[in-house]
Amino acid sequence: MEGPTNISDVIEKYLKGILAEAEQVEIRRSDIADQFNVVPSQINYVIKTRFTIQNGYIVESKRGGGGYIRIEKVNLLADADVLDSLLTDVVGDSINQHDAFAIINSLFNDGVLKEREANIILAAIDKDTLNVADRDVENTLRARILIGVLNRLRFED
Amino acid sequence: MEGPTNISDVIEKYLKGILAEAEQVEIRRSDIADQFNVVPSQINYVIKTRFTIQNGYIVESKRGGGGYIRIEKVNLLADADVLDSLLTDVVGDSINQHDAFAIINSLFNDGVLKEREANIILAAIDKDTLNVADRDVENTLRARILIGVLNRLRFED
């Protein structure tokens, strides 16, 4: 019944309309801001809230002359739901090395990760690699890395 | 969408186009500057920002009559010494996201990393993933993860 009620939704729909036709959109932030009569930083808000990796978008940008913001749509993989439930149920906002290793190991056993891929992740979240004095900080950081990596693996590219 | 709208990107692409065909490219700075209608020092800027060792290039030059700038592509897979010095000198104990991304991209281009492997590493060292308040701490952590991961891959082979 009702259309979009705020300008952020309008901008979101505009960009997604383009992405329905093309692989990616490349904009000049101030152009879009002018077009919808909003301040430039609102474009960042729209992107941060509506074009996340969880939703299947990858965003790249460059400042300076000829700068741009590029939004790319990426496709969900078959394993996406496995990774998704793992993320919401198991990882949380803190995870110790033992539990994290078990997750990666099971993903390897299930064929979601190749051996080299698993080894890369294990190296990245190893406690000696992170080398953080505080155990809680270490576990929080490990959770963030795991979430970032597994979210990325939900998509192809 | 559109191509680059800044002249530095255009010059970069021109030079990389030549390097796609040849082992190296040798230019006279003022020729290229004239060709693209920029001041000569902009050629130095393009080289300094886009043909660094972390991008996989080595640059040599000579001044005076018959002077030149020569850009050579190095293969990090073939040249273990270059990779070594790159990790020691460029990564060291701190590295920002921009430089780290350039290194991973080079390793992918040279066949050291597969695309999925590169994406995993990029996700792990992304500043939003690490989400550390202090920039120095973030860069230190990124360096440890990068070195930890690459060393793990190295022992594999």
Added chain:
DNA sequence: CAATCTTTGACTAATATTGACTATATTATA
């Protein structure tokens, strides 16, 4: 009314462009 989402703008950071000045190598000339 409390929580959440949106809008705004001041401030920050990154990148690109330009030109004056410096450094170095080669060539011409005394």
Added chain:
DNA sequence: TATAATATAGTCAATATTAGTCAAAGATTG
């Protein structure tokens, strides 16, 4: 051969051109 003239490239800082961050204010929703 020594020196001067010429022909290169390098450095650096000022300015211009973008995008990013953050927090306060305002609006909406449950």
